[in-house]
Amino acid sequence: MSFLSYLINGISLGSIYAIIALGYTMVYGIARMLNFAHGDIIMVGGFVIFTVVSTLSLPPALGILAAVVLCTILGVVIERVAYKPLRGASSLAVLITAIGVSYLLQNVALLIFGSNARQFTSVVNVPGLKLADGALTISGVTMVTIVTCIVIMAALTQFINRTKVGQAMLAVSEDKGAATLMGIDVNRTIAITFAIGSALAAVAGALLCSTYPSLTPYTGSMPGIKAFVAAVFGGIGSIPGAFIGGVLLGVIENLSKAYISSQLSDAIVFSVLIVVLLVRPTGILGKKIMEKV
């Protein structure tokens, strides 16, 4: 029974990674950049909810809404100001800029909220589930997280396959030049991608902080890196890959925490990543790239 409980919690944690990884993967697929600041958007989302719910004492739903709206705007603004001027520059230059943005977000949060951890009140008010005569308890947050992740995955897949904007995103990720020739507004498509990714990060922030209720300016940093790993794991650029990668990562992390060592769980997660990449150099669902001679 305890195994089942660890597994379910792992899937829940993995669902959060998956939601964050979606943002990573979409942005990478379209802009070919590692957006290191993505994790910090989660933190911003967390603090927005914290302010709305705990400081202003407004309902949690409003908090989530505010977080999604603000993070979406923030994502688009960051893209416009910091990344767009660097389109066409080396990927390393963009990477360093993203790191700069990450520092910026962290330090702004540090100025406003200080470095002490804030107690985050869960935004999920769903009662837990007791199964098998109380031997197995699944908390409300866990269930909501898993369901949210599945809903987001399904919606996003539909969005990309069914809508014009989604098709444009696919086209841009395949070939920017050809997409431009087909009359697709590449800049707008990239901006929309950032908007969606950041909105998802806000949702991830709400779920992450509800599960682990301590909030600091660095809260998003490690989950961001883990989600990045999850995206690479599943094959960066692939949406189902982000899902599989995220969930696998969460499960491996939770099970190794439970059965091997809590201090070594990160090392185990990273080792699995390395093994996967050595066997499949572009991740589980990644495309094979061949260099033309």
Add this chain to the structure above:
Amino acid sequence: MAMLDVRNIGISFGGLKAVDDFSVAIEKGQLYGLIGPNGAGKTTVFNLLTGVYKPDNGSIQLDGRNLTGKSTIEINKAGIARTFQNIRLFKELSVLDNVKAGLHNYYSYSAVTGILRLPKYHKVEREMNERAMELLKVFDLDKEWDYKASNLPYGKQRKLEIARALATDPKLLLLDEPAAGMNPNETAELMDTIRFVRDEFDMTILLIEHDMKLVSGICEKLTVLNFGQVLTQGETSEVLNDKRVITAYLGE
């Protein structure tokens, strides 16, 4: 026996036979042309000969030595050097250093010798510089020796690539569309250079080219490739007058 003896090599990519049952025999000192319409598989043949791809079947021999399935590096050491259709220079290195990189296996000293600047370093570097400058002079690039390779004009970049390939001291030189993007004057000059290289370095040359003036001007023998298969091969004048060749290029 032929210097390069290729027998029945082939390769498929995902079910598509890119090159099928390709054979060729090239004598020492020959100037040999490989022609055919776009997509016929000419560059794939080069990639097979240089170990970029391993042939699914068939054999490759150079001077009686079996090179089938060997790595690019081993094949280069065995004596095959090449240029590329889309120029592949070491862009950030100087013109001189591009050629010196080609001399890598010809003149040698260890990394430690280099770091500690031992006497051998100075001696070998001096020899390398002399040899590299000699090669650059052949291609009339000696005045630009300290330019960054990417700053050279297009025609000179093609020449530098040939110089770099020659620096590895090959027996057989493969040129992939050496005249691509050149104007008629440059092409004429290139033809002289290729002939000069063959005579001066006692070189055997196999080249891919679309410029028929160049092909008929310098190639002694030709192989025509179409849809991955050999259409015909033989003396240049005969091949170029072959009806099938004309059809392959122009269509029915």
Add this chain to the structure above:
Amino acid sequence: MKSKNKILVQNSITYGLVILCWILAEVLIRTGNMSSLMKGLLVPLCIYVILAVSLNLTVGILGELSLGHAGFMCVGAFSGAFFTKVMETVIPSVGLRFFLALLIGAAVAGIFGILIGIPVLRLKGDYLAIVTLAFGEIIKNLINVMYVGKDSTGFHFSTKDTLSLGLDESGVVLIKGAQGITGTPKAATFTIGVLLVLLTLFIVLNLINSRTGRAIMSIRDNRIAAESIGINITKYKLMAFAISAALAGVAGVLYAHNLSSLAATPKSFGYNMSIMILVFVVLGGLGNIRGSIIAAVVLTMLPELLRGLNDYRMLIYAVVLIVMMIFNSSPKAIEMRAVFMEKLRKNRKSTTKEAA
């Protein structure tokens, strides 16, 4: 040859710059014009310079993105400090122990570089970046659960706690898990640091301007062409990566001997440290060794010089970083700069003409 002289002059400027900085700092110290805060920064500055120069070998010269440089520094720091602790009674001279520790730290980090490089260097670009990041984190994680003790019966290892080492009365705990190693002698001085910087420069600059360096850079510029002229890609990639790791190990040993206690915290050896070093390298210019030195010094001093601004200093640092990257690398900015330079040149030409 002319190019040889040009390189000689360039390299001399780089060495000269370091020596000049050393003289300047010594004068300030001797005349009592240096704050204790600055004094405390001197050895870390040397550490960062060594790290930046060595990382530039991987990122700028070899052209492979590594986000795990701090991991190699960590390996060097711990193996060096461990040696110094173990040999405390065998070799009483602190200086000699420190010297040997430097060699050992470099060797162990170099070996790690090879061990990690063999599987990893087959990957490319962003994938290599994430795997090196992962390795850095794994190393940090493993050291955090490592307990090593020594008693009359020999060495004892554990991954649990000090008790499970099972030491007898004569036992001493050498590495205490997350607390790391305590009581390393503070043997690092600014002068030793500068000497190590010069040594690093000697190795890296001479390597670049040699047959080996040419092979490494040819792989960076065009791997397929490098292979076609018979350059052994794996060998030279590994060599660059291992030398880079070994030098990071030297920086680590210096770091360990500048503090009395050494712990593998995320701050000192986490990916954030690797990223910070990468920032030095990129801002200093890929492949530009002198640039790495200057960037490391300026960017380390900047937050300290802004200390008066207190809470805002890291904020300013972040903004400076973003603005500099956009100014340096944005295609538009590059174009604007080119136009501006052209105008400047024309103006100068016309003025000289008028003068004539």
